[in-house]
Amino acid sequence: MKDITLGQYFPGNSVLHKMDPRAKLISAIIYIAVVFTSSSAGALAFLAVATVAIMLISGIPISVYLRGLRPILFILALTAALNLFMTRGETVAFEFWIVKIYVEGINNAILMAVRITTLVLGSCVFLSYTTSPIALTDGLESLLGPLSKLHVPVHDFSMMMTIALRFIPLLIEETDKIMSAQKARGSDFSSGGPVKRVRALLPILIPLFVSSFKRAEELAVAMECRCYRGDVERTHMKVLRYGALDFVVMASLLVLLSAVIAINIFVPIYAF
Amino acid sequence: MSEIKLENVTYTYGAKTPFEKRAVDGISLTFEDGKITGLIGHTGSGKSTLVQMLNGLLKPDSGHIYLGGADIWAEPKKLRLVRFRVGLVMQYPEYQLFDETVRADIAFGPKNMGLSPEEIDERVIESARFAGVDEKLLDKSPFELSGGQKRRAAIAGVMAMRPEALVLDEPAAGLDPAGRDAILSGIRTYSEKTGATVIIVSHSMEDMAVYCDDIAVLADGKLKMKGTREEVFRRRDELLAVGLGVPMITDIACELMTLGVALGGDIYTVGGVADAICDSAAANGGENR
Incomplete structure (x- = not known):
């Protein structure tokens, strides 16, 4: 329960931490575009170097990133293996018994592995690790602002997101507490067949739901007591402002995008 | 034979991270058989951590915990049996209620012990009486009860396992004076009738003075004092020095x-x-x- 790192904010003082959340969202989108356009060996290498550079700029220890990658390790290995063995091509790289591996397969496997890894790392850098959840929802609200002209309740959505994010750590803590209490009464979560195991979860889930609903109700009452309404023009305590820094980062990412496209076109070398 | 003995017990949260905190630091302490011991200390003094080690919910980083002379971690597979012998009521235990009726909820522990239905029924009635749960409430949903009634039902749920040692973390927190006295005197009755060792964590010196035989004082994860209430409360200056009162x-x-x-x-x-x-x-x- 305690080692959920993917989607966690690491306070810091780097250039990335100081950026406007909107600029970070836009940067993340450009970065994702870069990931999906790099297809040649040179472009992938360039992308990998750029990703490592961004990770270093964030000032967050590399070990944290590696821990964040652990949950996707299985998907990564599976995708690479499938691409490696299932791709049919023209040139056989080598043959062993009934396994035939083609050069195209190797290309695809490397391409997918690098793409998935950089995608996860890159979006972690821009979004979860260097941006607090509150800043992120503020940024999202501001970017989606124009939609409210079409009567989309953007503010309410972002409020819901903020509240949901805010309650995740609390829920984890509470799950721990309830689990301990039921264990103290002899609950056993780790033995028996699947049916028995699911049944053993009921004494945890029911109290968790009950207290979540209760908490939601209390929060709603507290908000109403302060006359909260989402549909009035609310202002923010921290007004978002783009700075020179934001444009520099977004521009560098655009440069990265054009560089990758150029490498794809002018140096179309693939692995091997 | 339900003496609980701690030997040089240490527990650290978040070891090897920047958030590392030693919550319990080399505590050696004996909770004597059949006595009610009060555990007092400031918020963050390690009381709750200590209490969760007594039934093996937390494993000490070093040191040993003996229940009736046997190390509870000698056979980790048999920890469940230790939990039936050392009943732990956590802080705000009303959160643990989940079943359809109060009766079924109190029966949860005994059912996990694998007792016969008759035995379970008998224990439910008995523990409801100890904890002061009115028999009329037994067939209601636990979510219909008031705060104080829920607390009593939750305590009854632990007493129903008839533990030789009953450990309660702040059993009276947030209750009105009448509810507090009802619960604490119910705990004392349980101890007198069954001869169980009882450990109560509390902030209230007044409650401790009335209901406990012995008192142990924790500060910063270390044991500061242990003795009968007479001995401990006579050392008023030392208590004040660690931020507690009399x-x-x-x-x-x-x-x-x-x-x-x-x-x-x-x-x-x-x-x-x-x-x-x-x-x-x-x-x-x-x-x-």
């Missing part, structure tokens, strides 16, 4: 003593101090009356 009536008695009134015996309950003052007055030939 019952208000003991404060008054101590002030009287510095003014030269000799008070002996019980100086931690209102009745006791009243007697002591009368005795002292009588000893002075009644001229102070």
Whole structure:
């Protein structure tokens, strides 16, 4: 329960931490575009170097990133293996018994592995690790602002997101507490067949739901007591402002995008 | 044989991270068989952590915990049996209620022990009586009860396992005075009737003075004092030094003593101090009356 790192904010003082959340969202989108356009060996290498550079700029220890990658390790290995063995091509790289591996397969496997890894790392850098959840929802609200002209309740959505994010750590803590209490009464979560195991979860889930609903109700009452309404023009305590820094980062990412496209076109070398 | 003995027990949260905190630091302590021991200390002094180690919910980083002479971690597979013998009521235990009826919820522990239905029924009734749960409430949903009733039902759920040692973390927190007295005296009745060792974590010096035989004081994860309530409350200055107090009536008695009134015996309950003052007055030939 305690080692959920993917989607966690690491306070810091780097250039990335100081950026406007909107600029970070836009940067993340450009970065994702870069990931999906790099297809040649040179472009992938360039992308990998750029990703490592961004990770270093964030000032967050590399070990944290590696821990964040652990949950996707299985998907990564599976995708690479499938691409490696299932791709049919023209040139056989080598043959062993009934396994035939083609050069195209190797290309695809490397391409997918690098793409998935950089995608996860890159979006972690821009979004979860260097941006607090509150800043992120503020940024999202501001970017989606124009939609409210079409009567989309953007503010309410972002409020819901903020509240949901805010309650995740609390829920984890509470799950721990309830689990301990039921264990103290002899609950056993780790033995028996699947049916028995699911049944053993009921004494945890029911109290968790009950207290979540209760908490939601209390929060709603507290908000109403302060006359909260989402549909009035609310202002923010921290007004978002783009700075020179934001444009520099977004521009560098655009440069990265054009560089990758150029490498794809002018140096179309693939692995091997 | 339900003495709980701690030997040099240490527990650290978040070891090897920047958030590392040693919550319990080398505590050696014995909770004597059949006695009610109060565990007091400031918020963050390690009480709750210590208490969760007594039934093996947390494993000490070093040191040993003996229940009736046997190390509870000797056979980790048999920890469940330890949990039936050392009943732990966590802080705000009303959150653990989940079943359709109060009766079924109290029966959860005994059912996990694999007892017969008759035995379970009998234990439910008995523990409901100890904890002060009205029999009329047994067939209601636990979510319909009031806060104090929920607390009692949750405590009954642990008592129903008939543990030899009952450990309660702040059992009276947030209750009104009547509810607090009902729960604490129910716990004492349980101890008297079953001979169980009881450990109560509390902030309230007044409650401790009335309901406990022994008192252990924790500060910063270390054991500061352990003794009978008389011994501990007489060391008022040391208690104040670690940010704790003594019952208000003991404060008054101590002030009287510095003014030269000799008070002996019980100086931690209102009745006791009243007697002591009368005795002292009588000893002075009644001229102070």
